[in-house]
Amino acid sequence: MSNYAYNKKAKFDYEILKTIEAGLVLAGPEVKSIRNHGIKLSGAFVGFIGDEVFLKNLHIPKYKYDGRKYEYEPERERKLLLNKKEIAYLKGKSQEKGLTIIPISIYNRGRNIKIEIAIARGKKKYDKRETIKKRELKRELDRKMKEF
Secondary structure, rough: OOOEEOOOHHHEEEEEEEEEEEEOOHHHHHHHHOOOOOEEEOOOOOEOOEEEEEEEOOOOOOOOOOOOOOOOOOOOOEEOOOOOOHHHHHHHHHHHOOOOEEEEEEEEOOEEEEEEEEEEEEOOOOHHHHHHHHHHHHHHEEEHHHOO
């Protein structure tokens, strides 16, 4: 299992409540571009159109060796593959106040490219400061332990 992209900013900006694995509908050159680690998850989010789930604002650049001459849109909406129960659950959670659905990572499971999405609640400014303080304390402790 290879991890192609990870949204580092997500764990800093959001409190992760639950994660779900989903499939992703992609074109052939997009898959090759992802396998070359050419993907940006920052700013991406999950939205609904009718009873279908789409990943919006995900940037996958055009595969540089793709010889086709066509107009490519790197930030188009991409459909997520979930079963009906999961879609209903996500739709209910997205309508709750203060909750959002964000992508955490993109990886492969066998030949398939999967995406891990999370139901998250935005952190307040004081929560972010606390996270920074804990991280700095851990770094300092690691430095002290390394000296001994």
